[in-house]
Amino acid sequence: MDRISGLSDELLLKILMLVPTKVAASISILSKRWEYLWMWLPKLDYDHRDCSKPESKRLQCFLDHNLPLHRAPVIESFRLELDSSRFKPECIKMWVAIAVSHCLRKLEIRYESKSNILPSNMYICKSLVVLKLGGDILLDVPRMVSLPSLKTMKLQSVRFFNEETLQRLLSSCPILEDLVVDLREDDTTRKLTVAVPSLQSLSLYIPKSHEIDGYVIVTPAVKYFKLVDDNYKSHYCLIEHMPNLIEAHLDVSLPDIKSLIGSITSVKRLSICSAAMFDEGFVFNQLEHLELCICKDHSSNQLFRLLKSSLILQELNLYSMEDHFPQYMDYWNEPSTVPECLLSTLQNFSWSFSLYSGEPPDRDIVIYILEHAVHLKTATISSYECEVPKFEMLQELALSSRASTACKLMFE
Numbered sequence: 489m490d491r492i493s494g495l496s497d498e499l500l501l502k503i504l505m506l507v508p509t510k511v512a513a514s515i516s517i518l519s520k521r522w523e524y525l526w527m528w529l530p531k532l533d534y535d536h537r538d539c540s541k542p543e544s545k546r547l548q549c550f551l552d553h554n555l556p557l558h559r560a561p562v563i564e565s566f567r568l569e570l571d572s573s574r575f576k577p578e579c580i581k582m583w584v585a586i587a588v589s590h591c592l593r594k595l596e597i598r599y600e601s602k603s604n605i606l607p608s609n610m611y612i613c614k615s616l617v618v619l620k621l622g623g624d625i626l627l628d629v630p631r632m633v634s635l636p637s638l639k640t641m642k643l644q645s646v647r648f649f650n651e652e653t654l655q656r657l658l659s660s661c662p663i664l665e666d667l668v669v670d671l672r673e674d675d676t677t678r679k680l681t682v683a684v685p686s687l688q689s690l691s692l693y694i695p696k697s698h699e700i701d702g703y704v705i706v707t708p709a710v711k712y713f714k715l716v717d718d719n720y721k722s723h724y725c726l727i728e729h730m731p732n733l734i735e736a737h738l739d740v741s742l743p744d745i746k747s748l749i750g751s752i753t754s755v756k757r758l759s760i761c762s763a764a765m766f767d768e769g770f771v772f773n774q775l776e777h778l779e780l781c782i783c784k785d786h787s788s789n790q791l792f793r794l795l796k797s798s799l800i801l802q803e804l805n806l807y808s809m810e811d812h813f814p815q816y817m818d819y820w821n822e823p824s825t826v827p828e829c830l831l832s833t834l835q836n837f838s839w840s841f842s843l844y845s846g847e848p849p850d851r852d853i854v855i856y857i858l859e860h861a862v863h864l865k866t867a868t869i870s871s872y873e874c875e876v877p878k879f880e881m882l883q884e885l886a887l888s889s890r891a892s893t894a895c896k897l898m899f900e
């Protein structure tokens with residue numbers, strides 16, 4: 489400690505900022521000088537989910553005593569991951585209120601307790617840029633709410649007080665850019681509305697057995713859109729067109745995807761898994777990269793509808809999304825006309841994750857693409873060794889005719 493005590497406060501504060509806050513706090517408990525320095529820390533980060541009881545108690549006492557004396561004019565970041573059996577909601581509420589009063593810029597809490605741990609000053613915090621809440625935290629948004637600087641909001645499995653809660657919160661964030669909402673399985677929101685003109689990135693998760701009537705999305709500026717809707721009960725999905733969309737990830741059990749597809753036709757990169765059949769007639773006139781999950785019935789027909797609709801497709805990947813169960817392709821009819829993108833733009837084709845079975849429907853799809861894709865550069869086929877003897881597969885596909893002589897055929 490002697491050599492350290494010769495260092496300036498400024499330098500020691502820098503050191504303190506480098507060590508994890510948990511360590512910083514325990515150092516601070518050691519001596520008065522460190523305790524004093526701690527008060528100037530702009531980042532406070534407490535992940536105490538797997539702590540012993542005495543350790544949690546120590547932190548509780550430390551924060552109760554020292555946080556009210558905090559001196560940093562701006563707290564850049566306040567992060568709490570706390571075990572609800574060890575830390576009381578009232579304490580957390582008080583700590584957050586203090587952090588907010590120091591021009592807080594980023595608040596991140598993970599906690600499970602069904603209680604309201606967010607103080608009312610948080611809802612009118614002018615400086616808050618990032619808000620991330622995870623776990624069973626009750627969100628009861630007061631009438632007076634204004635978050636003029638908030639750009640990023642992530643609400644994962646939080647509990648909304650009522651139907652208006654989310655909407656009221658969203659309508660008070662005039663420059664929100666990035667929004668993640670993952671509903672809880674036992675959430676009671678029946679009608680969900682996300683209407684945020686400034687939003688650039690939206691990710692929405694609807695759980696399987698949630699009783700939902702449907703949702704409305706009005707986010708015309710969105711560039712990235714992720715929708716995972718596992719809810720197979722009938723519900724509406726009304727989405728306004730997203731003309732600036734660049735990337736979309738859709739994993740939906742919706743019985744009708746007309747509105748959904750209609751809203752994303754400007755997309756450039758799309759990964760999709762849908763049980764519902766695409767309508768004929770829609771056009772993706774900017775889609776360059778397509779990933780189709782082949783875990784549903786009719787994947788081969790979906791594939792051909794997508795190819796037909798994607799006029800400038802360059803890259804096609806057949807794969808399976810995480811935790812999905814891929815199926816074999818079913819039989820399909822050769823399309824009456826060759827999809828435009830095969831004749832003009834498709835460069836790369838891959839069949840990933842060892843999902844190629846070598847059975848006739850699979851094999852015929854590969855052969856069809858090789859036979860018709862004029863500008864194909866690479867075709868990459870991945871299969872399990874035991875399912876398709878490599879040699880046979882190689883021979884069968886390598887001998888098939890190819891529209892593009894430059895095409896490299898690769899096996900994995």
Ligand SMILES: *[C@@H]1O[C@H](CO)[C@@H](O)[C@H](O)[C@H]1NC(C)=O
Nearest residue numbers: 776777802803835836865866
């Ligand atoms: C096609 O694949 C090659 C090699 O993996 C890659 O370098 C190239 O960018 C891909 N082209 C397109 C259009 O995605």
